[in-house]
Amino acid sequence: MSDQDKRVAVVTGATSGIGLAVARLLAAQDHRVFIGARSAENVAQTVKELQDEGLEVDGAVVDVRSTDGVRAWIQAAVDRFGSVDVVVNNAGRSGGGVTADIAEELWHDVIDTNLNSVFRVTREALTTGGLRAKDRGRIINIASTAGKQGVVLGAPYSASKHGVVGFTKALGNELAPTGITVNAVCPGYVETPMAQRVRQGYAAAYDATEEAILEKFQAKIPLGRYSTPEEVAGLVGYLASDAAASITSQALNVCGGLGNF
Numbered sequence: 576m577s578d579q580d581k582r583v584a585v586v587t588g589a590t591s592g593i594g595l596a597v598a599r600l601l602a603a604q605d606h607r608v609f610i611g612a613r614s615a616e617n618v619a620q621t622v623k624e625l626q627d628e629g630l631e632v633d634g635a636v637v638d639v640r641s642t643d644g645v646r647a648w649i650q651a652a653v654d655r656f657g658s659v660d661v662v663v664n665n666a667g668r669s670g671g672g673v674t675a676d677i678a679e680e681l682w683h684d685v686i687d688t689n690l691n692s693v694f695r696v697t698r699e700a701l702t703t704g705g706l707r708a709k710d711r712g713r714i715i716n717i718a719s720t721a722g723k724q725g726v727v728l729g730a731p732y733s734a735s736k737h738g739v740v741g742f743t744k745a746l747g748n749e750l751a752p753t754g755i756t757v758n759a760v761c762p763g764y765v766e767t768p769m770a771q772r773v774r775q776g777y778a779a780a781y782d783a784t785e786e787a788i789l790e791k792f793q794a795k796i797p798l799g800r801y802s803t804p805e806e807v808a809g810l811v812g813y814l815a816s817d818a819a820a821s822i823t824s825q826a827l828n829v830c831g832g833l834g835n836f
């Protein structure tokens with residue numbers, strides 16, 4: 576496949592965990608991949624790591640909470656690789672606590688990082704990224720099983736991810752006639768740096784060890800273990816493929832059976 580024929584994918588939060596696995600897989604599947612995250616050092620390091628693997632990857636710093644920043648990032652992707660074909664909204668944060676004690680600042684930051692960002696990046700990809708003019712495209716939002724069920728001590732996170740699922744269904748129906756599909760991937764427990772931070776948070780909240788929290792969580796998963804970032808990326812790679820053209824407005828779980836809804 577010549578460079579000109581390759582599709583361009585943009586992936587937010589691609590320096591760690593699920594986003595990194597997604598960037599690596601899409602690049603291996605012949606996409607030109609433009610990544611972003613807040614840490615310039617991590618973006619540069621990840622770009623180098625993936626380029627050293629022979630993959631066509633570049634990137635720039637972005638904070639998905641900034642409308643101007645997101646616009647500049649999508650413009651940088653266009654300048655580097657051409658117009659956008661595939662968007663993966665992956666950047667996100669955990670966050671919660673006893674709801675009565677949650678500071679307004681935390682609530683707003685979780686909603687801004689996890690939900691408003693998905694609208695922002697998607698709108699910019701459709702406009703500045705040129706996706707709106709195409710007759711084939713993919714928008715893939717990394718939501719969570721917490722976007723379908725309530726997570727105790729995770730009200731802002733659950734609310735943000737339910738919002739992502741709702742946005743996905745509405746935009747999927749809106750864009751269905753255009754050939755651009757919109758889907759959410761809903762991971763359950765996935766072993767990443769975020770998952771480690773979440774276990775630390777619950778250990779503190781329940782006055783338990785992180786090992787005890789890990790055992791408790793694993794016991795809830797029918798498969799008995801966390802999913803891997805690569806297993807989540809596998810579904811993203813499939814949704815990005817031509818074979819997935821008739822899948823739209825869906826929220827699909829990768830969760831070891833945790834959520835059967």
Ligand SMILES: NC(=O)c1ccc[n+]([C@@H]2O[C@H](COP(=O)([O-])OP(=O)(O)OC[C@H]3O[C@@H](n4cnc5c(N)ncnc54)[C@H](OP(=O)(O)O)[C@@H]3O)[C@@H](O)[C@H]2O)c1
Pocket residue numbers: 587588589590591592593594611612613614617637638639640665666667668669688717718719720761762763764765766767768769770
């Ligand atoms: N791990 C799980 O168990 C799990 C389960 C369900 C859903 N998810 C979802 O999957 C996605 C990825 O999670 P993960 O576990 O892979 O997390 P992770 O290992 O913590 O990676 C998060 C990535 O997002 C970037 N990021 C965070 N805030 C950002 C911001 N404001 N702007 C731009 N980039 C930002 C981080 O880089 P910087 O910090 O440098 O910006 C990093 O690259 C999230 O949306 C998360 O909610 C995870």
